[in-house]
Amino acid sequence: MVKGTTRQVLVVRPQESDLFExxxxxxxxxxxxxxxxxxxxxxxxxxxxxxxxxxxRPRRRIPALLYAAMGAASVGLAWLSCVLIF
Structure with missing residues (x-):
């Protein structure tokens, strides 16, 4: 069912696009x-x-080296906590 809403529309046909009509x-x-x-x-x-x-707008991509550094830091913290607790 369509309710009584009227909108103004502007249709543009891009000239150089193979993807969009x-x-x-x-x-x-x-x-x-x-x-x-x-x-x-x-x-x-x-x-x-x-x-x-x-x-x-640039995508925020985390470089692989940063992932490796975060993984190494978390393993180091886990090892340090095990050494200090036991």
């Missing part, structure tokens, strides 16, 4: 009225986002 953007209700954004600016922003590479 289209990108669909849901516009905020206040985008055009309150922020003074023109339709041309919206279209340019949508095209820019559709053509942009995935997020450039």
């Amino acid at each position: 289209q990108a669909i953007f849901l516009l905020r209700e206040e985008a055009l009225e309150q922020h003074g954004v023109t339709e041309q600016a919206l279209l340019e922003e949508a095209r820019r986002l559709a053509a942009a590479p995935p997020s450039a």
Whole structure:
């Protein structure tokens, strides 16, 4: 069942993508009225986002050497605790 909700949608077809046929953007209700954004600016922003590479945020990967160091430290602490207890 669909309730009475109306949303403005902007559909952009990326030109250089072999994977995606289209990108669909849901516009905020206040985008055009309150922020003074023109339709041309919206279209340019949508095209820019559709053509942009995935997020450039770096992944936090822990290097293998750090894993080895953490493992060695935990084994060392376990050995030290056994020596001090017994």
